[in-house]
Structures are given as structure tokens and as C-alpha cells.
Amino acid sequence: DAKTTQPPSMDCAEGRAANLPCNHSTISGNEYVYWYRQIHSQGPQYIIHGLKNNETNEMASLIITEDRKSSTLILPHATLRDTAVYYCIVKETNAGKSTFGDGTTLTVKP
Amino acid sequence: DTEVTQTPKHLVMGMTNKKSLKCEQHMGHRAMYWYKQKAKKPPELMFVYSYEKLSINESVPSRFSPECPNSSLLNLHLHALQPEDSALYLCASSQSQRNEKLFFGSGTQLSVL
Numbered sequence: 419d420a421k422t423t424q425p426p427s428m429d430c431a432e433g434r435a436a437n438l439p440c441n442h443s444t445i446s447g448n449e450y451v452y453w454y455r456q457i458h459s460q461g462p463q464y465i466i467h468g469l470k471n472n473e474t475n476e477m478a479s480l481i482i483t484e485d486r487k488s489s490t491l492i493l494p495h496a497t498l499r500d501t502a503v504y505y506c507i508v509k510e511t512n513a514g515k516s517t518f519g520d521g522t523t524l525t526v527k528p
Numbered sequence: 529d530t531e532v533t534q535t536p537k538h539l540v541m542g543m544t545n546k547k548s549l550k551c552e553q554h555m556g557h558r559a560m561y562w563y564k565q566k567a568k569k570p571p572e573l574m575f576v577y578s579y580e581k582l583s584i585n586e587s588v589p590s591r592f593s594p595e596c597p598n599s600s601l602l603n604l605h606l607h608a609l610q611p612e613d614s615a616l617y618l619c620a621s622s623q624s625q626r627n628e629k630l631f632f633g634s635g636t637q638l639s640v641l
Binding site (some may be wrong): 450452454459460461462463464467505507509515516517518519520521 | 532569570571572573576584586618620628629630631632633634635
């Protein structure tokens, strides 16, 4: 699986968009980008995933650059409940396992 | 039902004890996973079961013994653990091993004395 690099921490004001970057410069053509988050004392929660097109669901948007070497998770209107560790993972569909990197701790402030 | 249920939520055990962690899902998922998470670290994969058969063992010490009695249940048997094994143990499931949309339980916080 390709390695990912994320900033260790970010702050965001409540109600503003949170943009979380992820670098995956060694990603291969059959690897997807997945995002999870982990709120304190809970298990990780799936957010969104994509291959090369931008994706949007009820939780977030995922923007993948054209060369697929990086991506950005966007929480359009961050709330205090979005404070969590966000993990970016790249994974080949058939690989059967995924490796969590160190993630970004997002703190949403009032 | 989109829940993965883990029991117990907390467990304290001595190094000579034998205990088991349990995980259950009723989503019809055929892949189930055990992860270990130390404080302030990311989850680390331990085992993957696919269609009730062990698919991946990430070189986990034999004092951890997984079991998948049926497609809904996953156990982790613990024996002769060390204090450094104290961690949050997370169970997850997915439709299949090819599908990475994992559903996680809340975990079992294990303390080994």
C-alpha cells in the first residue's frame, strides 16, 4: 500500500470549511483513497473514498488531484463534533488490508 | 443494523489469565478484522478473516489467538499477555475483503497487570 503523509494537527473555526490535505505521491493506478475519522474513545468511522474523480456524500467532499498524488477532504461546515483524528489511507481493492498512517488531529474551535 | 458490537468494553487481566474478546455484526459482512491501538497511535492491523477463514495474520504473537465461529462472530482469545499488550482492541467488518468500507466497533480497552 502507498504511504500517506498528513499534517499532524489543524484548527478550524466552527461553521467554516475544514480542508484536510493528504499526500500520496507513490499511489498506483489501482489504489483508492479512503478517509476515516476517529473521535476520542470511539472506533474509526468511514467518511468517503474515491479513485480519481471527486466525490461527495452527506458527510464530506473528496478532491483528488489529476495526477492523484494528493487529495483533500473537505468538511463544508465544521461543527464542534467534527473534532477528531482524520486518517487518509490508500488501498488496492484486492489487497484485503489497509494501513493507517498517523492522521491529522482536527480541532474545531467555537 | 449497521453496528459492530464488542464486549467487554473494559477488561483488566493478569499476565497468567486467559480471557476472550468478542465481536458481533449482523450486516451480513463476510470479512472481519482485529486491530490493536496504543494510546495516541493509529490502529494496527492484527488479523483478517474472510468467509470465516483466516486470511491475514500480521505476524501477531501466539498469545493472541483469533477465532471466527461463524460469519457474524469474531473472537480474540488472550493468554499469557504482557503489560505492553495493554491497548484498545478494535473489531471491524466489511462486505468482503475487497471492500474497504470498514465498520468499526467501539473497542475493548484492555489493561494487563
